[in-house]
Amino acid sequence: MGGEPVTRRDPLALGRQDSWDGVRAVVAGFGVSGFAAADNLTHLGADVTALDDSTAGDRPEKGELLEVLGATVRLGEGSTATLPDDVDVLVTSPGWRPTAPLLAQAAARGVPIWGEVELAWRLRDPERPAPWLAITGTNGKTTTVQMLHSILTAAGLRSAAVGNVGMPVVEAVMDPTPYDVLAVELSSFQLHYTRSMSPESAAVLNLAEDHLDWYDDMAAYAADKARVYDQVQRACVYNVADPATEQMVRDADVVEGARAIGFTLGMPRVGMVGLVEDILADRAFVEGREQNAAELCTIADLASPAPHFVANALAAAALARSHGVSQAAVRDGLRAFRPDGHRIAEVGEVAGVRYVDDSKATNPHAAQSSLQAYDPVVWVAGGLAKGARFDDLVRATAGRLRGAVVYGRDRDVIVDALARHAPDVPLITLDDDETSSGNDPMERVVAAAAGLAREGDTVLLAPGCASMDMFANYGERGDAFAAAVRRRQGRG
Structure with missing residues (x-):
């Protein structure tokens, strides 16, 4: 006699108030978001298997904890x-390409593939589903999400910055104390595996070459970014200076009544937020906007007057205003906000030369935005280019450059762009031997930059590249730059 047949559940029909007993879920990747997904699926009663080729960090300890709770963890x-047999759903961590063996096997079998963001959307509390204000773009996502969170908090709302920054989204939606609203940062990788999300409002800040080592081409990268506008309920916020973002809004399948709201560093037209001299002004969410604009704050209220920082503030303000936040809360939230480290952070001055750490500028678009905030500037750049090109950046900023110091594995990509478009700009190229000796590869970099700079100049670390050829991450790179500057101050 056989045992009782196993009852299988369709995960596509389940939410947080359903029993997930009988659902066989595989979680691919056991980092921060992977653990959150596996933990909450186990809590809901699913039969969870978590897989990761890495044993780095606290993965083993978290694996032991989950195994005590009944999950299977293989590290x-x-x-x-190999994908286990009889899988009902696979939840992948962001960054896993569809060609990864586990995901390819799932696709071949017709197993649904979700990201942690997709899982989180399905697990929202149906009685108090906190609306999502979603932000993506090539650059500025984290800063804009944190600005938005600061504004929402100033409005007295229980908010959290989640997703690609802060806590995993699934942790936020499963919190026993519901949030009023979530500021959600979404990468293109996260959006790739998201299908059912319907944010209250969403913004694409900009679009530029990035992650071309992951995507086949820019069209595929842009298509994933554009997913953030799918089923938007209130406002699609786009960058007036970046026509690609406006086209995404035009092409989006939104909820009837959703509005297109532009942000601009110029004078805002009706339906936009922008600048009126030094005032951040709203002509989108005020009565009589055909003739009037509402003052949100001034550039002096912000932590930086850099153009890209102001643009981020306008995007955050537009999303907050779409949620019904007052002008005063926008002002108070932006006044209170201070960016994380390694984002246009002044680290010191030596002999009349300012040194600025923007190590977070890990692609050419971000570096260009940073360079356009300074003049004249000695540009420090290099690292892993991730398939990106630098011609547009150099063409746009050549007139600002006092000089350039280039280092790292893909330095030749930058050197070639400078040779084509700024041949008269003094250039120091450091080979691997000059930056790999000892424990401080930035010492020689800063010394070279100081040699090019004059009093009144800015030496700007805006690498335009990822850091992992020489550093653990962009933070370590920025710390090394700042430490080298401080040593130079001590000798001055």
């Missing part, structure tokens, strides 16, 4: 080679 080399 170490080869763990993700």
